[in-house]
Amino acid sequence: RIILDKSQNEFSGFCVGPSIFELSSDTVLKHDTIAKQEVFGPLIHIIGYDSIDEAITIFNSTEYALTGGLFCQSQDDIDYILPKLEAGNIYVNRPSTGARVAIEPFGGFKKSGTGPKAGGKSYIRLFSQSVSVMNKDENLKYDLQIEVKNYLAHPSKLLEERRIYNAKKLAGSIYKQFEVYLGLVTEQEKSKLKDFLKALRLNELNLSDRQFSNRYIPGQLSYIKKDMALGSGLFLDASTKLTTDSVIDLLLNLAIGNGVSLIATNNIIFNKWKSLIELAHSCGFSPYNISLSLYKRSTLLSLFAEGDYDFIVFLNKQIDEEISQKIYHREFKGQLVKVFQKQEQVNLDTSIDQYTKCRSFAINTMRHGAPLELTI
Numbered sequence: 001r002i003i004l005d006k007s008q009n010e011f012s013g014f015c016v017g018p019s020i021f022e023l024s025s026d027t028v029l030k031h032d033t034i035a036k037q038e039v040f041g042p043l044i045h046i047i048g049y050d051s052i053d054e055a056i057t058i059f060n061s062t063e064y065a066l067t068g069g070l071f072c073q074s075q076d077d078i079d080y081i082l083p084k085l086e087a088g089n090i091y092v093n094r095p096s097t098g099a100r101v102a103i104e105p106f107g108g109f110k111k112s113g114t115g116p117k118a119g120g121k122s123y124i125r126l127f128s129q130s131v132s133v134m135n136k137d138e139n140l141k142y143d144l145q146i147e148v149k150n151y152l153a154h155p156s157k158l159l160e161e162r163r164i165y166n167a168k169k170l171a172g173s174i175y176k177q178f179e180v181y182l183g184l185v186t187e188q189e190k191s192k193l194k195d196f197l198k199a200l201r202l203n204e205l206n207l208s209d210r211q212f213s214n215r216y217i218p219g220q221l222s223y224i225k226k227d228m229a230l231g232s233g234l235f236l237d238a239s240t241k242l243t244t245d246s247v248i249d250l251l252l253n254l255a256i257g258n259g260v261s262l263i264a265t266n267n268i269i270f271n272k273w274k275s276l277i278e279l280a281h282s283c284g285f286s287p288y289n290i291s292l293s294l295y296k297r298s299t300l301l302s303l304f305a306e307g308d309y310d311f312i313v314f315l316n317k318q319i320d321e322e323i324s325q326k327i328y329h330r331e332f333k334g335q336l337v338k339v340f341q342k343q344e345q346v347n348l349d350t351s352i353d354q355y356t357k358c359r360s361f362a363i364n365t366m367r368h369g370a371p372l373e374l375t376i
Contacts, residue, residue: 003046018042025049029061036062038112052077060086065357066108069096078363083208086228087359088112094220094364098372102215103222109357111336117224117358120214122350148270148294152307153259155229156289160208160257164200166284167255171197173279174247181276182242189244196248199348205255207356212349219366228357229257230338231310234303238265239316242272246315246342249351250276254285256355261309262292263300270294301326311338311355 006017021035023045028035035045049055059068068087072078078092088108089099099106105120107113117123156163174181175197178190199205207227214222233253237246253260262277264270270292277292295303304312304326312327319341327339340354 007041016041018044020044020046022046022048025054025058028058036064038064052081056081056084060084063110064108064112065110066112067091067096067099069094082361083225083227085359086110086357088117088357089360089362092361092363094362095372099360099362100372103217103220104362105214105224105360107358107360113336117360120224120360122353146294147296147299149299150261150291150293151288152232152234152309153261153287153289153291155231155259156254156257156286158257160206160227162284163255163257164203164205167205167251168197168200170254170280170283170285171200171251173283174276181279182244182247183272184242184244192244192248196251196348200255204348205252205352207256207352214360217371219364219371221361221363221365223361225359225361226352226356228359230355230357232259232261232308233311233313233355234307234309235260235262235313235315236265236300237262237269237273237315238318240266240268242269242276243315247276249313249315249342249355250280250290252348252351253355254280254290256352258311258355259288260290262290263303264292264294265297265300267294305330309337311340313340313342315342 001022003020003022005019007019009017011017019042021044023033023035025047027033028045028047034043035047047058049058065087067089068085069091070078070081070085071093072081082090082092086109089104089106091104098104099119101119102121103119105117105123107117158166171193175190175193178193179185182189184190203209207225210226212224212226214224216222235246235250250260250262262273264273273292277290280290281287301322304323319339327337330337338354
């Protein structure tokens, strides 16, 4: 139903008139409609719903996830809805535009950007890059005579409490036989795993319970949540040695709930990862959530071009030109693919930023609205 359509009206300058359309929920959820697209114009779609869960489904059905707003008088409903909303910036009972530096750090996911929270405390790290020198034997290797293909892993459906329990069990088992599993005899590397195990025990990865505060202003709650997993990811390892940082990244992703498909390009690293993956399965992680494969180059390039994954980590810090072209020129399937070149662990929160969909919340707590001036 057309409520208002002034898109064809003549205005002075370079202006387009506003339009308001009403759509049924069936139309939005079942068809390719403009209501799901990112339209840079004065266009509003009004969509009715019969239940709160249906409203959440409609909200999350778009391929774009930059900004969303919620207007509601029931605190119980707000508490039920907020954890389920998929958008980078979520505003409650206040205008849904106007993100300000340090107060509402800005950035989305899916097809609305890659997630960095511009204007936040951790944004500066995106402009720095560590330099690493690679050994010759760590170059990409594809000299396989055979390949062992597994399926791509999917995000975990376990409750957070169970994932954390399994991660503690797995990390503890690796720590007890650190020299056996990693082939390393060094207290410095072993201490990294000990620190990660300590973080698990201190509930630092119980992300549903954690809020990362932004700048305080009167009349508004301003914080970031990092409790939403990225999805399915590839870990490509073309080296011949396991590293502590790579193992910790694997543990972190399993605790967060991401699906991890480990891809080896040579028999040596495949066999080193195999015992760890088998241990992960014995500690309660499903083969559907973590898998290991041995791929030839031709199959690997096909996977990069057509596989259904949300992020990829190059564990040996090197990407050749052909691989880059396959990844960056692939068809979009729901969201942009995040690409990481493995660097040494900075701190746990930095790693959490990488592997989660960070959401910034701005919740009005004043009857007549929080002040939005930039001079506060």
